[in-house]
């Protein structure tokens with residue numbers, strides 16, 4: 427497989443045993459998303475629903491493309507069984523390679539074109555994802571293209587959009603997101619509508635790039651090229667000059683009003699909770715929909731261990747490592763466990779102690795603060811092995827000296843479930859670092875020794891024991 431489109435990815439996860447197709451009729455109203463939800467919680471497969479209630483058979487729906495490391499690996503053209511540490515290494519290497527996209531004049535996403543008054547968002551099998559959501563959500567696994575009003579900067583981000591009526595969407599790109607910034611700093615002051623394109627079912631590297639932590643003014647299409655090892659084919663929209671991945675299943679072209687807002691949410695979200703009420707948000711008028719003849723609509727059944735548990739976590743952890751290195755922290759590895767809803771990072775360091783813990787929490791909360799907990803461990807603790815991490819945290823973190831709390835105003839994550847309504851509204855919050863390293867000034871002789879095979883036994887005994895263990899067939 428060569429990552430060329432969403433269907434080659436489906437074929438690849440089918441081959442690796444990570445896709446289940448369902449031909450029985452399922453309901454777009456919570457049933458298909460409920461199946462996807464359960465699968466996330468059980469580390470189960472992705473689903474392709476071939477028969478959606480109320481919709482013609484050419485419309486299909488796929489859930490949670492990459493909610494497991496196995497599927498993320500396949501999306502990057504790697505073996506589904508690759509060890510997690512290696513997956514992180516490959517991702518970090520490829521992320522440094524930018525491959526510019528190619529502009530093409532024809533592509534599958536143009537097979538059917540619907541414009542103007544013919545547009546009706548309810549013609550798409552857009553699911554009601556969870557009970558209690560504010561509406562039916564389109565683009566929970568999307569790629570939203572926008573262009574800066576004053577420069578050539580084009581952004582791709584993954585942001586949720588809710589159907590307001592037949593031709594209006596409301597959306598929740600955070601004000602701090604790149605799309606939010608383009609809108610608030612560029613189009614709103616000039617009172618100009620902002621063209622966007624909500625792309626659904628493009629090749630996987632494109633969506634991974636859209637969800638990734640990436641520098642402002644960076645071009646995610648080039649990042650997608652690097653991640654997938656091939657240039658992305660782009661094609662012009664019908665109603666704007668924006669370019670979209672030509673292989674996409676569905677493209678919804680729209681214009682964000684500079685002078686109108688509408689109600690959006692609530693929505694069951696990536697921390698694993700629905701928090702908050704319906705609120706004011708951006709409002710976009712759909713100008714065209716183009717799609718493949720037999721389109722597949724994708725969605726992330728957002729919640730505990732959804733697709734952000736892999737995508738946002740891996741790119742976030744690698745970004746954290748780079749930032750700590752830049753500030754002179756002797757960092758070895760960083761891991762964000764999927765179970766943490768992108769709220770906890772584990773950082774291993776060559777030399778720990780209070781000073782380093784304080785520095786780490788200050789660096790990681792200086793700008794946007796999405797994490798609320800950081801566990802810092804010595805380098806002999808494998809950050810990818812949660813049983814080793816919990817052991818270090820439970821035994822080495824001093825309940826008083828080891829806890830470093832950093833409070834901030836105006837930049838806390840409004841989706842952090844632990845925060846009160848007041849804290850969420852004012853974006854005030856805190857992040858705590860749990861220093862689970864030995865104090866650097868403790869003499870070797872009095873520092874406790876871990877009672878594990880790799881720490882408490884000589885290399886000779888370790889070898890002997892491992893061989894014997896193997897001989898026993900264990």
Ligand SMILES: Cc1cc2nc3c(=O)[nH]c(=O)nc-3n(C[C@H](O)[C@H](O)[C@H](O)COP(=O)(O)O)c2cc1C
Pocket residue numbers: 566567581582583584585586587598599600602603604605636637638639640726728733734737738
């Ligand atoms: C499934 C999924 C849904 C997401 N939904 C949103 C969203 O609705 N709003 C938002 O601000 N970020 C959302 N994110 C996170 C952004 O995609 C992520 O922060 C990305 O880096 C944004 O791109 P940008 O830095 O170019 O703004 C989502 C991520 C995933 C994986």
Ligand SMILES: [Mn+2]
Pocket residue numbers: 581582583604640641642643644646
């Ligand atoms: Mn961006």
